[in-house]
Amino acid sequence: METSQVSSAPTTVRSPAIATASGNTFLCLVRFALANIRRRPERFLLSVIGIALAIACVTVVRTISASFAITGADSVTDVLSDAQLWVVPAAGVHYDSNAEALVADGPAPDLDVPAGWTAVRTLSGVTEFDGHRISLRGNEATPPGEAVFGSAVVDRTGVRPGDPVSIGGRTLVVRVDGAGQSVTVATPVAAAVVGANGWWTVWAPPGDEKRRDIAQTFGSAVGLASTADPSQQPDPHGRGLIYDTVGGSSPLSFEQKFSALFSGKVTSSTLGLISTIGLGLGFVIAVSSFLAAVHERRREFGIMSSIGLADEVLYFFLVESAIVFIAAYVVGVLGAGCAVALVIPGIATPTAWLQAAGMVAAFLPAMAIVGALIPVHRLLQQRPVALLEAT
Incomplete structure (x- = not known):
């Protein structure tokens, strides 16, 4: 018996113009x-x-x-440096887009700082300097005859180290330190320009810097509420609010959360x-x-x-x-x-x-x-x- 074989044609024919590779x-x-x-x-x-x-x-x-977002992170870093807590006034703080820095809206609350803690009060406001709106801050650590300019504000104003400048009726010598948008002077000089408005930056006792409960501990000692959420505003009828920069359950840093807050306002x-x-x-x-x-x-x-x-x-x-x-x-x-x-x-x-x-x-x-x-x-x-x- 002969067996016939039938070869079946392929069911799919591809165009020769399109190669198989x-x-x-x-x-x-x-x-x-x-x-x-x-x-x-x-x-x-x-x-x-x-x-x-x-x-x-x-x-x-x-x-x-x-x-x-970048500005928000930089402005908070400029304020906090390496402090663990930031105590803001009851009126809060705001970002001044012309001065390109955070500015206090009221006087810092009075604090009875517990033993072992370090707290620095910083006066904060804005002033006009050589046609520019700048952030002016004052603290006790700045020598009376100096005006410490951040490098960013130096770029805007064009001053140079050693130049004499007039702030608050005082003639001061320019010193450049840091990368911020603020000019820092002695407390009496700043008070003559911006008044009592300001905030506190607080450092925990040695060895407690990384504890997650330092805000609650310090808040209980000074009678202030605390939060790790920068979107929470202080009670306008209260004394102030403590921002915790190391605590909270979020994996984000305080600077990152603050920058996200800035970014979210735009989007x-x-x-x-x-x-x-x-x-x-x-x-x-x-x-x-x-x-x-x-x-x-x-x-x-x-x-x-x-x-x-x-x-x-x-x-x-x-x-x-x-x-x-x-x-x-x-x-x-x-x-x-x-x-x-x-x-x-x-x-x-x-x-x-x-x-x-x-x-x-x-x-x-x-x-x-x-x-x-x-x-x-x-x-x-x-x-x-x-x-x-x-x-």
Whole structure:
């Protein structure tokens, strides 16, 4: 008996233009996407510009937010140095954007400091110096004839070490120390300018610096409430509040929590809401563009599907979507960098811009994939025969 053998033809026939090697396949898909972009350059440009504007809007807001976060951490570090507790007045403190420093809103509470603890009272306010609004602080440790400038305020005012300056009717000699935005003078000099407003910084007894209950211990001794949450404000009818910089259950440091508070005020504001809406509109623009491209090229993709290249249709849109979003990201981030450098150079810094660019980049992969999947899903729901029908 003879047995006949029938060789079955492969069920999937691949286009010879798309090689089986993954590297070659990707390069072919890139060339395919770039060819489509060259065929419809106006759609590509409009999509990139629309998405770039949305990305620029978000990047600007995030840059401002990151700048405030950096500023918040730096301003607290400038106040606390290595102190474990910060005792603020009942009226609280605020950040003066012109002086670029934290300023007390009322007199520091009277304290009967327990034995073994070290507490330093610092007067705090603002004054005008050579046309600049600066933070002025006073304490007993500063020599009467000196004005200690932070390097940041030196950059703003242009003074140099050894220069004579007039503060509070006194002629003082400039000394530069630290990186802060404040000028520190002797207590009598500061009192003549800012009055009694100020705060206390407190150091625990040796060996107790890392204890988690030092705020409660010190608070019980002086009769003040304490908290590790910088968002909590003191009771305006009380005496003051102790901020605990080492306690609390959060893994974040007090400076990090304070900077997050600064950053959150920007992102939760109307400006932050508008930027989020803008990013959503940019995504809608991208999806609309891809839907239009699918409708125009349905016959072409119908041919690809009919010869077994349905997967390549998905890959093609993923590659084209990635190209569009990458181009929009570069344009948007660079445009945002130029905008903040020209409009708000005093607030936005290169570090904040880079942080914002990194945060915005985290959204791009998901947006590019979803932006490609929506039109492709609609496309692949139809049979190849239906796609080949004349439109």
